[in-house]
Amino acid sequence: MYALAAADPLVLSDESRLVRRFLAWLPQAAAADRATAANALARVYLHCELAPAVRAQAEKALTAILDDPELQVRRALAEALASARAAPRHIVLALAGDNSDVSRVVLTLSPLLSDADLVDVAATGDAAAQTAIARRPMLAAPVAAALAEVGDRAAILALIANIDADISRNVLWRVFERFRNDAETRARLALRPDLPSSLRAAVAASTTDALAGFATSAWLDPRRAERIARDGREQAFIAIAAAASECDLAELVQWLRAGEHLTVGLLLRALVGADMRLFRQSLAEMASLPPSRVEGLLHDARGSGFAALYRKAGMPAHLLPAFRVAFELTHKTGRNSLGVDHLLATNMLRAIEALEDSALAPVIALLWRLASEGAREDARSIAAVAQAQTEVEPYEIAPPSFEASAPPVLMLNFEPGNENATPTILLDEKSSVALPIAA
Numbered sequence: 180m181y182a183l184a185a186a187d188p189l190v191l192s193d194e195s196r197l198v199r200r201f202l203a204w205l206p207q208a209a210a211a212d213r214a215t216a217a218n219a220l221a222r223v224y225l226h227c228e229l230a231p232a233v234r235a236q237a238e239k240a241l242t243a244i245l246d247d248p249e250l251q252v253r254r255a256l257a258e259a260l261a262s263a264r265a266a267p268r269h270i271v272l273a274l275a276g277d278n279s280d281v282s283r284v285v286l287t288l289s290p291l292l293s294d295a296d297l298v299d300v301a302a303t304g305d306a307a308a309q310t311a312i313a314r315r316p317m318l319a320a321p322v323a324a325a326l327a328e329v330g331d332r333a334a335i336l337a338l339i340a341n342i343d344a345d346i347s348r349n350v351l352w353r354v355f356e357r358f359r360n361d362a363e364t365r366a367r368l369a370l371r372p373d374l375p376s377s378l379r380a381a382v383a384a385s386t387t388d389a390l391a392g393f394a395t396s397a398w399l400d401p402r403r404a405e406r407i408a409r410d411g412r413e414q415a416f417i418a419i420a421a422a423a424s425e426c427d428l429a430e431l432v433q434w435l436r437a438g439e440h441l442t443v444g445l446l447l448r449a450l451v452g453a454d455m456r457l458f459r460q461s462l463a464e465m466a467s468l469p470p471s472r473v474e475g476l477l478h479d480a481r482g483s484g485f486a487a488l489y490r491k492a493g494m495p496a497h498l499l500p501a502f503r504v505a506f507e508l509t510h511k512t513g514r515n516s517l518g519v520d521h522l523l524a525t526n527m528l529r530a531i532e533a534l535e536d537s538a539l540a541p542v543i544a545l546l547w548r549l550a551s552e553g554a555r556e557d558a559r560s561i562a563a564v565a566q567a568q569t570e571v572e573p574y575e576i577a578p579p580s581f582e583a584s585a586p587p588v589l590m591l592n593f594e595p596g597n598e599n600a601t602p603t604i605l606l607d608e609k610s611s612v613a614l615p616i617a618a
């Protein structure tokens with residue numbers, strides 16, 4: 180049949196004979212032969228110069244192949260027509276609505292499918308068809324939105340991985356809302372370079388909550404798990420804020436406030452990391468003032484403007500002295516570390532402790548924890564550099580040797596008569612007394 184499809188123009192010019200021979204041959208041939216013939220005829224239709232009448236007859240023959248009962252035959256036709264702009268549109272549409280084994284290549288590549296066609300298939304197709312659509316180059320925003328609403332998990336993962344797709348912020352948020360409890364979806368979202376900072380923070384928060392829940396169910400005390408999760412969330416928020424643009428930072432702070440993540444602990448962590456941008460934007464958000472106005476009020480931490488801004492932001496009044504000291508020291512530092520600055524935290528501790536104000540005890544306790552965190556991070560960095568630069572020579576431990584005069588080896592054999600045996604201890608409940616517990 181390949182020879183028939185690729186015959187010279189003299190044979191092809193007899194269109195009636197061509198179509199009759201092809202259609203009569205189809206039911207008699209094996210599925211593999213029909214697949215080869217379908218692919219060959221489609222390529223002839225696309226790439227050979229045919230007379231209009233011959234092209235029309237060849238199109239009828241290709242249309243007849245759509246009714247072939249074998250998937251491999253229809254798939255061969257789909258593979259030949261998938262990326263062609265000259266393919267008959269009605270045939271491409273039929274293939275796009277076929278079994279996903281047939282339709283996938285057309286759904287991924289065909290330039291003849293409109294956004295409306297793709298949205299319709301996304302709404303009615305299975306996971307394989309949806310995934311094929313999600314992988315289309317330059318996927319349009321309406322199709323991405325449809326997939327975000329109804330797409331299977333596999334299709335959503337493919338959509339997130341498609342960097343060329345036109346995916347709006349709202350669509351990314353919708354994907355997160357549907358699959359916030361799926362670890363792989365969160366990981367894929369975090370890898371997108373265009374992810375809004377607020378959504379990146381939401382992904383980080385969900386991830387730390389999931390890890391804390393797992394640790395609690397497995398071995399960790401719930402209160403300790405919550406503290407670890409909170410520290411992890413705050414570390415992620417600080418890192419995300421440091422990389423955010425001004426517009427993204429404002430949106431991030433709004434999300435933090437709405438989610439009750441904008442706490443005293445987060446603001447102190449920002450100051451200990453010398454992150455003035457997050458601190459300023461947070462006060463601007465809480466005080467409902469423009470950032471430029473906040474910048475002026477923060478000029479002097481000891482002045483009345485700072486105190487007025489602090490009160491308008493709704494911050495705890497009894498912690499004002501601590502924030503005065505913390506902001507002043509951070510402002511003098513003039514550097515931004517993406518983690519806790521151990522030296523800065525230590526200086527804050529000394530200055531706040533010198534105030535001798537019992538109301539600042541919670542701040543002092545928090546700063547001690549942050550200083551400890553910073554010290555450990557510094558130690559890890561130094562150890563990593565030392566291990567990378569120093570070549571450790573392998574060494575062997577020689578087996579121990581004993582002299583004749585050495586004392587006998589202690590034998591852990593608790594058999595009666597053995598000099599190393601421990602006496603049995605009987606506990607008489609009636610005569611037992613409570614022992615003091617060491618503090």
